[in-house]
Amino acid sequence: MKIALLGYGKMGQAIEKIALAQGHEIVIKKDDVAPFSFEGVDVAIDFSLPHIAVSHITRCFNEGIPIVSGTTGWLDQYETMTTLCKEKNGSFIYASNFSIGVNIFFEINKKLAEYMAPHPSYKVSMEEIHHTQKLDAPSGTAITLAEGIIAAGTYTNWKETESDSNTMEAHTIPIVSKREGMVPGTHIITYKNEIDTLQLSHEAHSRVGFAQGALVAALWLVGKKGIFSMADVLNIS
Numbered sequence: 001m002k003i004a005l006l007g008y009g010k011m012g013q014a015i016e017k018i019a020l021a022q023g024h025e026i027v028i029k030k031d032d033v034a035p036f037s038f039e040g041v042d043v044a045i046d047f048s049l050p051h052i053a054v055s056h057i058t059r060c061f062n063e064g065i066p067i068v069s070g071t072t073g074w075l076d077q078y079e080t081m082t083t084l085c086k087e088k089n090g091s092f093i094y095a096s097n098f099s100i101g102v103n104i105f106f107e108i109n110k111k112l113a114e115y116m117a118p119h120p121s122y123k124v125s126m127e128e129i130h131h132t133q134k135l136d137a138p139s140g141t142a143i144t145l146a147e148g149i150i151a152a153g154t155y156t157n158w159k160e161t162e163s164d165s166n167t168m169e170a171h172t173i174p175i176v177s178k179r180e181g182m183v184p185g186t187h188i189i190t191y192k193n194e195i196d197t198l199q200l201s202h203e204a205h206s207r208v209g210f211a212q213g214a215l216v217a218a219l220w221l222v223g224k225k226g227i228f229s230m231a232d233v234l235n236i237s
């Protein structure tokens with residue numbers, strides 16, 4: 001496949017390494033605002049910056065290029081993008097996290113929230129830990145996990161907080177974001193009452209899982225039309 005990497009930072013470079021080893025070709029490595037052409041591109045993979053991701057996605061829909069986006073922090077415009085995708089008959093996958101482990105974690109999280117719903121004495125909280133270069137907080141993954149918990153009905157919203165707060169409103173999920181060294185990505189969900197504590201966590205050991213997953217998604221998307229999720233790619237929901 002001929003792949004355009006829209007964003008050639010930590011993730012773009014990790015994807016390039018795996019793609020080349022599998023015999024794919026990287027035809028665009030975009031790391032700035034310089035003009036470029038999608039000529040000959042089979043699929044684009046975007047790991048850039050929030051405001052830039054939206055312009056990349058828009059351009060791919062307008063030019064008929066299937067696009068996989070992993071950039072976080074732009075989701076206030078997700079609906080605008082999916083509307084445009086439908087209008088242009090585009091091909092789109094967004095995932096806040098492309099690793100297999102986290103996508104299984106997303107499903108277990110939803111199930112656990114359903115089990116916990118009849119037991120309101122348990123209060124949920126979330127912690128996410130990432131490297132100090134990360135621009136957004138809370139992480140996209142933490143927001144997806146919070147949305148999974150909200151879907152079970154007990155909680156209505158999430159809020160970033162400095163510490164696991166007892167003062168949080170009853171229906172709000174507190175999320176603590178920590179930025180430490182080179183941590184690739186750790187997410188911990190805790191349910192706690194006076195009797196016990198139940199924790200579910202995922203710790204990435206490197207960026208390989210995110211990069212592999214994004215590449216698998218990109219290859220899967222070629223030849224398909226519509227809006228898909230990583231759960232569709234992995235066939236797990």
Ligand SMILES: NC(=O)C1=CN([C@@H]2O[C@H](COP(=O)(O)OP(=O)(O)OC[C@H]3O[C@@H](n4cnc5c(N)ncnc54)[C@H](O)[C@@H]3O)[C@@H](O)[C@H]2O)C=CC1
Nearest residue numbers: 007009010011030031032033048070071072096097098210
């Ligand atoms: N969904 C997932 O599985 C994952 C998502 N991410 C997200 O991906 C994004 C990128 O992460 P990293 O690669 O770690 O960040 P990074 O900061 O290493 O790379 C971002 C790159 O975008 C480049 N860029 C700046 N202006 C640009 C432009 N006009 N056009 C194209 N590229 C431009 C920057 O120069 C930089 O190299 C973040 O939003 C992060 O949260 C990161 C890891 C996994």
Ligand SMILES: O=C(O)C1=N[C@H](C(=O)O)C[C@H](O)C1
Nearest residue numbers: 072096097134139140141185
């Ligand atoms: O910026 C990162 O590094 C990561 N971002 C994603 C997120 O915001 O959830 C995924 C992963 O945790 C790494």
